[in-house]
Amino acid sequence: METSLYVTIKEMAEDERPREKLTKFGVNTLSNAELLAILIRTGTKNISAINLAQSILSINKEGLRFLADCNVDELSKIKGIGVSKACQIIAAIELGKRLSLNNKQNIQGIKSPKDISALFMEEMRYYKKEYFKILLLNTKNEIISSETISIGSLNSSLVHPREVFVNAIRKSAACIILIHNHPSGNPKPSEEDIQITKRLIESGKIIGIDVLDHIIIGDGSYCSLKELSII
Known part of the structure; x- marks a missing residue:
């Protein structure tokens, strides 16, 4: 047996x-x-x-x-x-x-790209697709809300200024921060990332809502286009 x-x-x-x-x-x-x-x-x-x-x-x-x-x-x-x-x-x-993500409500104000990374890293570093989000802030840089704009490869056809700013206007945001992830784990910005960011910055100027930064989330690391002096 x-x-x-x-x-x-x-x-x-x-x-x-x-x-x-x-x-x-x-x-x-x-x-x-x-x-x-x-x-x-x-x-x-x-x-x-x-x-x-x-x-x-x-x-x-x-x-x-x-x-x-x-x-x-x-x-x-x-x-x-x-x-x-x-x-x-x-x-x-x-x-x-x-x-x-629950500690977002307890943050008094966003002071640096590191704050954004701390909020979104554990959520976004594991995504198998690219998620493009925006963080809405008031005049004190306090978080109003975060919004998911698109899911899929980041390109200008998916990320239209209208979709990005509609909730920012509705919720009276003073400024926004762009956030998206790279499933590869490497947060280095692509040329497409840079061009989309610049386009949204120009749209924000027309509307009167500043785009403060674009944070790209990798696997345990992040990239700030502001810190890189790209914007």
Whole structure:
């Protein structure tokens, strides 16, 4: 008779079980797979929640980063992960993203490009597509809101001044900051980035809403066109 190497979480030592480990030693002691296993809750007949979590993290070379921008369809195609488990994972990831952005409301005023990077880096560094956003500011450089203008490769056909400034006018913004990400992870501005920025600056002058900067988000690094003296 063949001996099974499959070990369920219940068969593990109590201190090694993810939930018990979290309760006794704290969440920081858990590995990524253990945290994911808690979200998954149960495995399948032949694989534990931890092993299932490990298989999810290993299906893409980006590991944990893969989960940051995946969707329900991608996850539910993984053996052992149905729509229900996929939704649980996606919901938890979205909560994490919103939590990282929650401190926007507590910022008294934007003082430097570094402030912008701190607000948007963890949200935008993992995007697989280019997201173009604007940050609306009042006369004290306090944040009014952030708006997503377009999703996809940044070009002049997608980023029209009308779409950029309509909410800025509606919300009485004094100025705006342009923000977009480079999925490659390299924040170096392209010629297209520079030309679009200059076009929007000129449009802003006509409307009376200044474009203070354009921040490009990479993977753990950013670029400010203002700091580079490009604008």
